[in-house]
Amino acid sequence: MAAPNTASTAAAHPAAESSSPTGRQWLALGVLILAQLAVWLDNTVLNVALTTLADPDDGLGADPGELQWSISSYTLVFAVLLFTGGVLADRYGHRALLLAGMSVFGGASVWAAYSGSATELIVARGVMGIGSALIMPATLALIAQVFDARHRATAIAIWSASSGLAIAGGPLLGGALLDHFWWGSVFLVNVPIVLLCMAGALIWLPAAVRFVEHRFDPLGVLLSTAGLFAVVWGVIEGGHRNDWSDPAVWGAITGGLALIAVFVAVELRVANPSFDVRLxxxxxxxxxxxxxxxxxxxxxxxxxxxxxxxxxxxxxxxxxxxxxxxxxxxxxxxxxxxxxxxxxxxxxxxxxxxxxxxxxxxxxxxxxxxxxxxxxxxxxxxxxxxxxxxxxxxxxxxxxxxxxxxxxxxxxxxxxxxxxxxxxxxxxxxxxxxxxxxxxxxxxxxxxxxxxxxxxxxxxxxxxxxxxxxxxxxxxxxxxxxxxxxxxxxxxxxxxxxxxxxxxxxxxxxxxxxxxxxxxxxxx
Incomplete structure (x- = not known):
């Protein structure tokens, strides 16, 4: 048990006399950049596959509403669970949550790749969003552990700039895969990235330095998820049906807005909100x-x-x-x-x-x-x-x-x-x-x-x-x-x-x- 702790401490606190980051620190940063890249890549890689997914022969025969949800289910779940991911990371350790998030993300990517219907793909993409919400808060916190104050700003700048690669990398990678393979390949490509990240995390990232006990806010998570889901569903269905007077459409939108209002009121009263509206x-x-x-x-x-x-x-x-x-x-x-x-x-x-x-x-x-x-x-x-x-x-x-x-x-x-x-x-x-x-x-x-x-x-x-x-x-x-x-x-x-x-x-x-x-x- 002593060896891993020593390695972790060394990664988290480089020798004072070192004037530049060590090779181990750069490798740790590479792991965190790759983890972030996987998350942001899935925000863009699907766009070039939408036309294929709409095809009943080469894809899933998805209609416009289902195509919108195939993108939105991922980003919606990702957005509302980011705070929960941060709380879990503080409580159970950032490396542990990164590994857990990668496992969920990788498994859901395989599920998405072999989905048999548009509905199944939408659900799988939502589960991928859960994995991403566990990964993202842990990456920035781990940079703070790996790099001291002298080099932390540089490391964060490199980590932030790397997200821009996904803007070009997503469509290019998706296009190259679709030119040679079936549509599921745009999700299956996540698997080797996940395996590399998990191996690198176990070798170069520090284990938990401290554990912080936070109370969860399940009501806040439930209200925000339900409220945003209802609003987005109403907007998508209104366009899909071309009937904004449909009671199901305006009822979903107004009901969702009401839930969001209740969510704000609840978050102002709890000590550990899932989304800190006080800011x-x-x-x-x-x-x-x-x-x-x-x-x-x-x-x-x-x-x-x-x-x-x-x-x-x-x-x-x-x-x-x-x-x-x-x-x-x-x-x-x-x-x-x-x-x-x-x-x-x-x-x-x-x-x-x-x-x-x-x-x-x-x-x-x-x-x-x-x-x-x-x-x-x-x-x-x-x-x-x-x-x-x-x-x-x-x-x-x-x-x-x-x-x-x-x-x-x-x-x-x-x-x-x-x-x-x-x-x-x-x-x-x-x-x-x-x-x-x-x-x-x-x-x-x-x-x-x-x-x-x-x-x-x-x-x-x-x-x-x-x-x-x-x-x-x-x-x-x-x-x-x-x-x-x-x-x-x-x-x-x-x-x-x-x-x-x-x-x-x-x-x-x-x-x-x-x-x-x-x-x-x-x-x-």
Whole structure:
């Protein structure tokens, strides 16, 4: 028993005379980066597989609502259980929770890969979200154990920057796999990553240094999960049914909002909340957190409909689709790399506001795309979108951490990550529903002469319309599907851009008020 503890102590507390991190520390950081990469990769890898999953022969024949849920079930569960993952990690040890999370994530990935129906895939993706919620809080805490104060900031910066790789890596990896294997391979690829992480964790990561007893907040977890699920279900079903007056739709949305209100009231009364809403009393924290949530609304929504545009309207293969989307990652990395210098020169308020507006302009630029737009112009839009995202996220995260007292940084980080995921879930749900509703309106006139049963099938989505057009040998209907989808994408792009721009306004106002109050206090 002595040897492991000695190794753990050595990893957690390097010799004082060491002027740079040891090889063991770098290997430990590599394990944590790989663990994080697996989590974020599954936020993006599925996007290029959506068209395949919608195919009844090559995929699962999933309808638009099921496709939205295949993305949202993962991010929704991930978002609401992040706090619980942090509590469990503090109580049972961060390495133990990382290993447990990896086991759940890996097992659920195999389940997802061999799912026999869209419903089974949705459930498996939700279980993957549980694993991710156990992994993420442990990774940052383990960096704090492995690196001392001199090197911790550098290690965290490298760890944070690595998440940007998932933006490019997800679509590229998914596209490459789908070009050679069946759709389940995009999940099965997680297994070797999980095995490498678990082996590396046992060798290079420190065991528990201390255990902290926290009380659980099961009521908070239940209320937040049920409330968000009901709202997202109502939004997705409203678009899928194209009937927002349906009692099931508006009942789910209003009931979900009521549960969220009860959740907030409960969280204000408990000592160890599952989601610390008290942090929102700080204006800067609220402004920054809400701004990031709204820009992730636009980002995740745009990634959802872009895949159908490239693979459906432009008839790209999954791999070509992944390559087409790669410039956005270049923009993210360039924006993140230059953000610190810009903040030093112009201040966080000006830089983040401008970055959020740039990202919003990138989302809005989709309105000029049609069935024949040259890809170089599309790449320009993607780079601009990525520059805005990269230049906004890092300074905003630093701003959030800067306004929190040291004993609240863990809770603040969890809330910040949860807001990003919630924004992404709502982006896919709302913009996906806008897409479905507008597309039905665009294509309905073209289906007047089609047999009612086939017309009902064709109305489901552009992919369904193309399948009906191919079966009935109606090339004009296939062309109408492309045109209708582009029009629907334009409307969704305007909504997504408007929401992201609202994030810029929220950040600008929140920081102006906070700054004015601080200056006033100094004058007195």
């Amino acid at each position: 929102f009393r700080n204006r800067r924290f609220t402004g920054a957190g809400v701004a990031v949530m709204l820009v992730f609304f636009g980002l995740n929504g745009s990634m959802y409909y872009t895949s159908f545009y490239l693979q459906g309207v432009r008839d790209q293969s999954p791999l070509t689709c992944g390559l087409t989307l790669a410039p956005v990652a270049a923009g993210v990395m360039l924006g993140a790399a230059g953000s610190a210098r810009l903040v030093k020169r112009f201040g966080v308020r000006a830089v983040v506001t401008a970055a959020l507006l740039t990202a919003s302009a990138g989302f809005l630029s989709y309105i000029v795309l049609d069935e024949h737009t040259g890809l170089p112009l599309f790449w320009v839009f993607l780079v601009a979108q990525g520059l805005g995202m990269g230049a906004a996220v890092a300074p905003t995260t630093e701003a959030i951490m800067a306004v929190l007292p040291p004993d609240r940084t863990g809770a603040g980080s969890a809330v910040n990550n949860s807001l990003r995921q919630i924004g992404g879930v709502l982006g896919v749900a709302v913009l996906g529903s806008v897409l479905s509703s507008v597309y039905r309106g665009e294509i309905s006139a073209e289906l007047a002469e089609v047999e009612p049963g086939a017309a009902a099938t064709a109305e489901e989505s552009a992919e369904a319309t193309r399948l009906v057009a191919e079966r009935l040998r109606l090339p004009d209907l296939a062309a109408a599907a492309d045109t209708g989808y582009v029009q629907a994408m334009h409307v969704a792009a305007v909504v997504g851009a408007a929401v992201a721009a609202l994030g810029a306004v929220v950040f600008w106002l929140a920081y102006r008020r906070a700054r004015a109050g601080r200056h006033s206090a100094h004058r007195h």
